[in-house]
Amino acid sequence: MNSALTPDAVVAAERWTAHNYHPLPVVISEAEGAWVTDIDGNRYLDCLAGYSALNFGHRHPQLIAAAHAQLDRLTLTSRAFVHDQFAEFCHRLADLTGQDLVLPMNTGAEAVETAIKVARKWGYRVKGVKPGQAKIIVAADNFHGRTTTIVSFSTDPDAHDDYGPYTPGFQIVPYGNLSAIAEAIDQNTVAVLLEPIQGEAGVVVPPAGYLTGVSRLCSENDVLFLADEIQSGLGRTGETFAVDYEGVQPDMHILGKALGGGIVPVSAVAARRDVLGVLQPGQHGSTFGGNPLACAVGIEVIKLLEKGEYQQRSAELGQRLHAGLETLVGQGITALRGRGLWAGVDIDPAVMTGRRASEALMERGILAKDTHGATLRLAPPLVITADEIDYALDQLKAVLG
Structure with missing residues (x-):
């Protein structure tokens, strides 16, 4: 992915803020729905949704x-x-x-x-x-x-x-x-x-x-x-x-x-x-x-x-997400948990850390975040589509490959 402007922007952010977070090296400038765009024009599928703050997507x-x-x-x-x-x-x-x-x-x-x-x-x-x-x-x-x-x-x-x-x-x-x-x-x-x-x-x-x-x-x-x-x-x-x-x-x-x-x-x-x-x-x-x-x-x-529409989307698309993740258990995933469009995915430490999985997904256009070392959290906006879930699953499979 193009990163001409990103490195300097990351350095500037680190220079002027307390280091109470360890963000991924992506600098977002625009967003709509389930997608965000960085300052270099790269697009990413947001599979974190602000820890559920963006349940209805960006800029609904x-x-x-x-x-x-x-x-x-x-x-x-x-x-x-x-x-x-x-x-x-x-x-x-x-x-x-x-x-x-x-x-x-x-x-x-x-x-x-x-x-x-x-x-x-x-x-x-x-x-x-x-x-x-x-x-x-x-x-x-x-x-x-x-x-x-x-x-x-x-x-x-x-x-x-x-x-x-x-x-x-x-x-x-x-x-x-x-x-x-x-x-x-x-x-x-x-x-x-x-x-x-x-x-x-x-x-x-x-x-x-x-x-x-x-x-x-x-x-x-x-x-x-x-x-x-x-x-x-x-x-x-x-x-x-x-x-x-x-x-x-x-x-x-x-x-x-x-x-x-x-x-x-x-x-x-x-x-x-x-x-x-x-x-x-x-x-x-x-x-x-x-x-x-x-x-x-x-x-x-x-x-x-x-209206109940978003609850239904979360339930139905959540089944698709979890079914796809189940196929990866034993192939880089040791366990998974969750409900609806929310999943905790335990990455096999013999394969990589949760942080490395997050970084590798970012390089493939998927934004997610690790917690407690080995767990990857997935919580996409409820506006995500079935095709976008399949795309995210394909990228995760390639990362664990």
Whole structure:
């Protein structure tokens, strides 16, 4: 591929930024649908989709039109005032999640922080936990963000180490183990916080019945079930939410990434009235949370999901993706996991690392990214076509060849 301008641009980026990421050496300048173009004119099939932030592809016409229209009218008021997009966004999102109330924020980490604060306050004001004793159960290998509170209960050394002193109040149990949650619950437990499918860990799908069991344990013990659907939600898995596969209604949905349509950062928590209702004026907020531009785009995202088209595409094309990947097990792939248009592919370390697989795919016009050394994550936009999936599979097969 042509790379006349790319090397200097990569060097410049490395010169002027903290090295908290290790990006592939590609410099993107344009994008549309499932494809991106770099500064040298090379085109790539995007099979990462911004870690699910681009579920509806790059520059979806309906979402871009909504953003353009809102930019010409109003972009920010802060929550000191009410704007004309706010009620519709919150109402539509409450209906989509089956919850009573919505609290909009900006980033996924902000939404998780909001969930933690609300669960603790609920524990003290509603459940009657003694002050300062609230406990939240979380899963090993979780990824909920990178704030100081959230990394306090991370088991990933890269995310966790050297950021102490750490925030107390969390108990870590193995993911997928119901009995571990049952044993951990006590009178001070206010919530169980889980990803219905663990994304950063390598697209880890829990055993069948796990989410149902978690919901039952929480209900029986007066504990809130907080479902972090930031990566797994909004059509990614073939359902609107990953919990839908087991017919589970969590006490709180935690959302982000795709909620902003790949245009603006939008996150939110949605919960029952008795849960989110514990917040009173001045107790939590965000200057940009629920701003007019975010709400205008978010409304259109929800409209896309209300039709069910994207969930169906994810389910059907996901079957094609996973069937193709299955044929490569034993031919450079040792294992794979996932659901819908989301796959964690374990590369045989005897063949190459996950990083090298990502680089080799990039050289063949496919963008994906590794995690934890040996795993390749595939999460193409839900607008990808069957032919494009076959093309990506052919390139992966050639790389592993």
